Amino acid sequence: MIKRPKSLLTALHKSHIKLHPTDVTKARVYIAEHWQKLQRETPKDVDTLIGMPHPYLVPAYTEGNEFDFNELYYWDSYFMAQGLLHDVHKDLLVGIVQNFASLIDRFGIIPNASRTYLMGRSQAPFFTSLIYDVYEAFGLEQKWLDKMIAAAEREYHEVWLGQAKPNHRQVYEGLSRYYDINMLHDLAEAESGWDMTPRFKRRALDYLPVDLNALLYKYETDFARYYRDKGDKRTAGKWENAANHRKETMDKLMWSSTKRLYYDYDYKKHRQSTVSSLASFYPLWAGMVDDKRAKQLEKSLRKFQQKGGLSATDTYTLNQRVPNGSIPAQWAYPNGWAPLHFIVVQGLERYGFHREARDIAFRWIRTNLDWFREHGVFLEKYNVVQPLKPPVKGLYPTQVGFGWTNSIFERFCQDYLDS
Numbered sequence: 001m002i003k004r005p006k007s008l009l010t011a012l013h014k015s016h017i018k019l020h021p022t023d024v025t026k027a028r029v030y031i032a033e034h035w036q037k038l039q040r041e042t043p044k045d046v047d048t049l050i051g052m053p054h055p056y057l058v059p060a061y062t063e064g065n066e067f068d069f070n071e072l073y074y075w076d077s078y079f080m081a082q083g084l085l086h087d088v089h090k091d092l093l094v095g096i097v098q099n100f101a102s103l104i105d106r107f108g109i110i111p112n113a114s115r116t117y118l119m120g121r122s123q124a125p126f127f128t129s130l131i132y133d134v135y136e137a138f139g140l141e142q143k144w145l146d147k148m149i150a151a152a153e154r155e156y157h158e159v160w161l162g163q164a165k166p167n168h169r170q171v172y173e174g175l176s177r178y179y180d181i182n183m184l185h186d187l188a189e190a191e192s193g194w195d196m197t198p199r200f201k202r203r204a205l206d207y208l209p210v211d212l213n214a215l216l217y218k219y220e221t222d223f224a225r226y227y228r229d230k231g232d233k234r235t236a237g238k239w240e241n242a243a244n245h246r247k248e249t250m251d252k253l254m255w256s257s258t259k260r261l262y263y264d265y266d267y268k269k270h271r272q273s274t275v276s277s278l279a280s281f282y283p284l285w286a287g288m289v290d291d292k293r294a295k296q297l298e299k300s301l302r303k304f305q306q307k308g309g310l311s312a313t314d315t316y317t318l319n320q321r322v323p324n325g326s327i328p329a330q331w332a333y334p335n336g337w338a339p340l341h342f343i344v345v346q347g348l349e350r351y352g353f354h355r356e357a358r359d360i361a362f363r364w365i366r367t368n369l370d371w372f373r374e375h376g377v378f379l380e381k382y383n384v385v386q387p388l389k390p391p392v393k394g395l396y397p398t399q400v401g402f403g404w405t406n407s408i409f410e411r412f413c414q415d416y417l418d419s
Helices: 021-038 074-081 087-107 127-138 142-160 185-192 210-229 233-254 278-286 291-303 315-320 338-350 354-375 403-416
Strands: 170-172 335-337 381-383
Touching: 021 354, 021 403, 074 087, 074 127, 074 338, 074 403, 087 127, 087 142, 127 142, 127 210, 142 210, 210 233, 210 278, 278 291, 278 338, 291 338, 291 354, 335 338, 338 354, 338 403, 354 381, 354 403
Parallel strands: none
Antiparallel strands: 335 381
């Protein structure tokens, strides 16, 4: 039995609160200089690579590495943007949002990545969140917002609420699943971005995921906000009703009052998953819980708290790491990921858990920083249980100089060290 701390704050090692801005200077310089290696410009289609009207970022680049990225990835772009929301990167980020709109206009979907062979699925949908982040950061015109929101509404209806091929995602009580046009479980799991994970027991098509439906709740509240700001109360009310219905259904199917976490719902077997994961904190990030439930979620974080940060799943999943086969489940204990740390920290901040959010951010900064000092690079994921040891590998080799890790490290430095 693993002894759990009484709170995140008391579990904090003193070394994590002694970080000084000068401690991260070298790492931040590396990150700033690395962005140019991740920028691509592909104005026309080249073989399977889809042309984009504007430059964009790829997740990683290592010279001489056969496993290479040249395409625009959906959810990676959202997290890479988080550390770049200042004027020097304005044209790049505005262009990335417009690239997504162009993909919707051309293909009716933001694919997993800008490759013709990746058109059969999308990826965790962050489009409205990226639109508003960029719109607010750079004070863009209303006409720009109008056009981007129109594209997002098309994506929402055609892709995420689709009830037949090629987008058969809305399948049970108004909630949606991850999907792939080939109707293969593993490819649907790839759409989640958590490839691979014990969450879905290699049956991703049979599950209603917590994170996906919380993201769609966020879309609905973003659309409500948009129409409310335009003075269209009637349309805003429709979106608010859609969000409330989704919330009520998720609470009914996915919330465990005993475990005080949300769980993915197996709609074929009519039961919750047994895997506790950080996907449970997407509703906190999306603002769809009340203060009482937010407090319960904050206390439940102890299940995931490790020396180097938060593990993607709790220790119970250790014996489920390779469910029904030999594919490594890298989105699981003992690995921690930058996107999930950002989601949790932002969710805690939203509900006033400022000290707890700061503690997690500092723990993650320290893990990243220690590896950088030893190896001179950042990784796409870390072993948060033993931070100086390599993470558990997945379907592909562990990547270095990784975009979302770099960006979330920089964002946490801005939020918790610069201030």
